[in-house]
Amino acid sequence: MRAAVVNGFGGPEQVQVIEVPVPQPAAGQVRIRVAAAGVNPVDGAVRVGVFGGAGQRIGLGWDVAGEIDAVGAEVTGWAVGQQVVGLHYGPVKPLGTHAEYTVLDASAVAVAPARVDAAAAAALPLSGLTAARAVGLLGLAPGSSVLITGAAGVVGGLAVQLAVRAGLVVTALAGESDEEFVRSLGATAFVPRGSAPVEPVDGVVDAAVLGEPALGFVRDGGVYVGLRPHAGPAAERGIRVVEQEVAADGAHLAELVGLVDAGVLTLRVAQTIPLADAAKAHTRLSEPGNRGRLVLTTS
Missing domain, CATH: 3.90.180.10 (Medium-chain alcohol dehydrogenases, catalytic domain)
Incomplete structure (x- = not known):
């Protein structure tokens, strides 16, 4: 073969x-x-x-x-x-x-x-499991605010959809031409690449691997979730920094398949x-x- x-x-x-x-x-x-x-x-x-x-x-x-x-x-x-x-x-x-x-x-x-x-x-499989684990590791209650960097990317876009489904208020950070797209995924606010949100957020999913700049968007005592092991910024201001690593998990993957078939995930x-x-x-x-x-x- x-x-x-x-x-x-x-x-x-x-x-x-x-x-x-x-x-x-x-x-x-x-x-x-x-x-x-x-x-x-x-x-x-x-x-x-x-x-x-x-x-x-x-x-x-x-x-x-x-x-x-x-x-x-x-x-x-x-x-x-x-x-x-x-x-x-x-x-x-x-x-x-x-x-x-x-x-x-x-x-x-x-x-x-x-x-x-x-x-x-x-x-x-890889993108969906990565995005789902990242959103889960935020540990935020419904109604909390989250910023997702790289929101127009494959992982970032799935994270936007999963965060919305979890009841989080999503701000998407992406290129200026991607605003309409990320809003179509459910983001309620948009930040152009190179800019910062108007107010600090409860958590960040750093799909764009911005590192320290993304940490700066988080309020004191919030949470930062990175997608690349050993590449996250140092914790500060009481922020919980989590560096997640994907795992092969057929049961979790089956849940994501169900969301695809239900039209929840694009x-x-x-x-x-x-x-x-x-x-x-x-x-x-x-x-x-x-x-x-x-x-x-x-x-």
């Missing part, structure tokens, strides 16, 4: 699509015939060596949407032919989801949303690109203006 990997660190030219053996599911795992797989910023970080792994082949891809085609021992509740989505957690691994087949722990998958196609479904695909052109997807990943997730397809 074909799989996108890197054997050395650097630019998009390091991404190679090679032939590798079809993986076999171990106990507690399922094998998925991949229909679509999201291309995330973390894939670019893996490619340039942020997570290490020099001297070994590293498989790319975290998100997957496809069909179960083999089930390992001790797996219950899953069967060949089911359409699923899942998260293949981990930056340094021999095979990711940018492949024709991938193997995941059964606990990391959920039934695919019925409302959207495979490409859109593949935009949900998934965005910027472009679908054939697996054979995975290097081109990495080139596009580094370019500005992507409004939605880049998705590799196998057909």
Whole structure:
């Protein structure tokens, strides 16, 4: 089968699509015939060596949407032919989801949303779980104010929708041209990039990874949630600083699928690109203006 990997660190030219053996599911795992797989910023970080792994082949891809085609021992509740989505957690691994087949722990998958196609479904696992965990870690009561930076991005946009659903009063920080869009997601106030909110907010979800400037938007004793481990600002003024890290959680993913099918969450695909052109997807990943997730397809 074909799989996108890197054997050395650097630019998009390091991404190679090679032939590798079809993986076999171990106990507690399922094998998925991949229909679509999201291309995330973390894939670019893996490619340039942020997570290490020099001297070994590293498989790319975290998100997957496809069909179960083999089930390992001790797996219950899953069967060949089911359409699923899942998260293949981990930056340094021999095979990711940018492949024709991938193997995941059964606990990391959920039934695919019925409302959207495979490409859109593949935009949900990593971004959705990240956004949902970030909003949950705010720990704010309904009616509290929250600012979401990078609100027009994939993770930020989902965070806006989830925060609104949680009863929070959302201010969206994004580019000036994105005001109408983020308001359509439910934001009640808008702050152009480079500006500050009129009043301090109870909490911030820093999807744009602004760091210290975003902390400055939070009231004394509020909460700051960062999305990149070990990259958050130092706590000050009694502000609780949380650096969250996503986890593969099929049960939580199933809840997000339910919100997609209920029309609560909107998934965005910027472009679908054939697996054979995975290097081109990495080139596009580094370019500005992507409004939605880049998705590799196998057909």
